[in-house]
Amino acid sequence: MIKRALFGLLGAVALSTALGQAQASDDRKVILGTNNWAENVAVANMWKLLLDTRGYDVELKSIGKSVLFAGLATRDIDVTLELWLPTTDAPFLAPYDDDIEVHDIWYRGTGLGLVVPSYVDIDSIADLKGREDEFAYKGRPTVLGIDAGSAIAALTDDAIDRYELDMKQVNSSEPAMMSALSDAYSRQAPMLVTLWNPHWAFAQYDLKYLKDPEGVYGDNEDIYWMSRLAFGEDFPKITQVLNAWEMSDEELATLMAGIESRGDPVEGAQAWIDEHPAQIERWLTAGGL
Template identity: 35%
Template sequence: MKKNLNLMLAAIMIVTLVLAGCSNKKNEGGGDASSPAKDREITLAYVAWDSEIASTNVVKEVLESKLGYKVNMLQVDAGPMYVGIADGSADAMVAAWLPSTHGENYYEPNKDKFEDLGTNLDGTKVGLAVPAYMDISSIEDLKGDVGKSVKYTITGIEPGAGIMTATSKAIEEYGLTDWKLLESSSAAMAKVLRDAYDKQQPVIVTGWTPHWMFAEMDLKYLDDPKDVFGGDEQIHTLVRKGLKEDQPAAHRFLDQFEWTPADMESVMVDIFAGMSEEEAAKKWIADNQEKVSKWIEGI
């Protein structure tokens, strides 16, 4: 009887070890959101632009709800965002506007220090935007009387943004010597635009698409004959070197993440309407399960 008891205990120990091994193997793959591994943690860097708030929160929600990660959000300016991925203090970002907006100042100096997973959104644009009711069509027109009506001011966003660098260059290239670029934030710029638009007053801002303001207001870009702002761009996903080996599940998802300007704008519109960033991300994911399933396919 003692022999039978020993055999039973041994069998129980073997089954326990096998189950533990299976559990560990499952956690290594990254596909079980209900029991995340302790080291399944990732830091996403982003800039506080409406577009990047939308995309980063959607990525965060997928990582947490579908793949069991703990996600840390690191809000920084554009320059530190690239440096953070390059030196490994952040794991990933989905906010690289290329080739023009971020290319020369941020991407090129660091391109050998991170991994570029390619385009996650195609069809972006940056430039100077005005309400459609304004009777101007080109940056060249700013040399006329329109300057007086806006106090020779272009309302911009954060000083480290690529669009701010391009706008400063545009002021120089087009000989707009009396004009000034007002530094603020993306939220402050949008408020100035909204207030002027509601009163049908003239206003000139740094604009980009996708952005909710183009969905909510009738706006237009000023033509840029000198091509200072460049043409249509793409947003890329960048990750630190070694992420594929450290976090294969997160790497695969980030590599497969892609959506459209309409997708991004729908999240931004919900946030603008009063929904929290997290709620808007969850709503979009709930409404787009088929697309999300493709992002995490094979994980």
């Protein structure tokens, strides 16, 4: 009887310990929603590495941009790191305004619009009219863009209509678009793409935005991070750290370029972390991590 009671007690203690460990693990679990934009992949992998080393269990969940907002509102996603305001992502945020918390800016002064290599002798979207045939892709005048559900794709359709251009937008993935741009650049051929900064392409190629006199693409914006409601209460240290986080155009460009050159987001992000210990320490110290 004594042995049986002792075994029962030990079993209860073991079960209690296991449940406690599971609860502790759950309390450190963070679902970080990502999309396929180069800067999003870069900073998401950087923060996963940093938070994992501080005892958190960060899972990256790659989904479409519009789904990110719904996921935050339904609490299926804890946090995502890219919200362009006041214009680009406002339509995505509006339906969930009461169910998502917008936090601090981490990147200031974005760019967004139609981009050509600098050797192209056109400087304005308005100047494309009548010269559309020069920008043929697979036999037809084309603006080569990214996925159809992105904000920049919708703005580009608006630009084609506003400037009355006789061309179509072909939507593809960002890697496919960049591959086509790289091929055209190597041949010094005209190419018209949708791009934004921050982006590693501006460090690798000599590119220029076409002026937008109609203001279709809006003014420069800032990038915020956002979370589900109550994330700040559940993860106060992470919230303080991310609110203290800021990156310059050069810093973000070197992070993205490192990932692009290595062909591996984890390896590239880790290399950047290793090269910027003082900056990393400032961010983490802000949250007591």
